[in-house]
Amino acid sequence: MYGTAIALKNAKQKKEVAMTLVKFEPLKELETLHDRIQRYFEDFVNFSFSLTDNFNPRIDISEDDNTINVIAEIPGVKKEDLKITLQDNILTIEGEKKKEEEKKGKNYYRAERVFGSFKRSFTLPTEVDSDNVEAKFEDGMLRINMKKLNPKPKNEKVIELK
Numbered sequence: 439m440y441g442t443a444i445a446l447k448n449a450k451q452k453k454e455v456a457m458t459l460v461k462f463e464p465l466k467e468l469e470t471l472h473d474r475i476q477r478y479f480e481d482f483v484n485f486s487f488s489l490t491d492n493f494n495p496r497i498d499i500s501e502d503d504n505t506i507n508v509i510a511e512i513p514g515v516k517k518e519d520l521k522i523t524l525q526d527n528i529l530t531i532e533g534e535k536k537k538e539e540e541k542k543g544k545n546y547y548r549a550e551r552v553f554g555s556f557k558r559s560f561t562l563p564t565e566v567d568s569d570n571v572e573a574k575f576e577d578g579m580l581r582i583n584m585k586k587l588n589p590k591p592k593n594e595k596v597i598e599l600k
Contacts, residue, residue, distance in 0.1 A: 493535045493552045495580075499560060506562055506584045513578035514551075520575060522582065524568050531580070532557040564589070 495512045510531060512520070520533040537553040566584035573582045 493554045493556050495531070495556060495558065497531070497558060497560075499562075501563065501586070504586055506564065506566055506586060508560075508580075508582040508584075510558075510580040510582075511578065512575075512580050515578070517575050520580070522573055522580075524566070524571060524584070527562050527565055528559055529562055529582070529584075530557065530559040 495510045495515075497508060497510045500507050508529065508531075512533065512535075515533050515535050519536070520531070522532075523530045532555070534555040535553050562584070565587045567587050570585040571582065572584075573580065575581075
């Protein structure tokens with residue numbers, strides 16, 4: 439019996455086994471879980487249920503040497519339903535996307551559009567000249583250009599220690 443065990447041990451040592459190395463990626467499982475959850479909630483949206491059933495326009499804010507530029511996508515909103523204010527270096531864009539009247543006898547297969555009022559406020563990164571603001575609204579795109587004010591020199595005072 440002792441000789442048989444040595445023979446089996448030698449046979450196992452000589453036998454080569456091909457193994458595939460699999461890289462362990464623990465975050466990959468989380469990505470898969472995230473995708474599943476995302477699809478689950480997208481299915482609810484398709485059945486006219488949404489966690490955020492508000493209309494919120496997408497807005498980009500950028501700057502160059504002389505101006506702060508704002509571009510907002512506001513499709514389906516009329517010019518007269520928009521209000522833009524600038525107070526204490528805070529830009530506010532508000533408006534309402536009104537729902538069309540539903541006609542009786544119409545069967546909907548899908549209703550994904552969102553309606554309602556919105557209000558977005560942004561603190562601007564630098565001070566702007568409130569008297570030198572241009573705003574244009576065309577084809578659902580709002581463009582606002584605001585001229586920057588020259589920064590005021592900061593007065594530094596050295597305080598003497600006693």
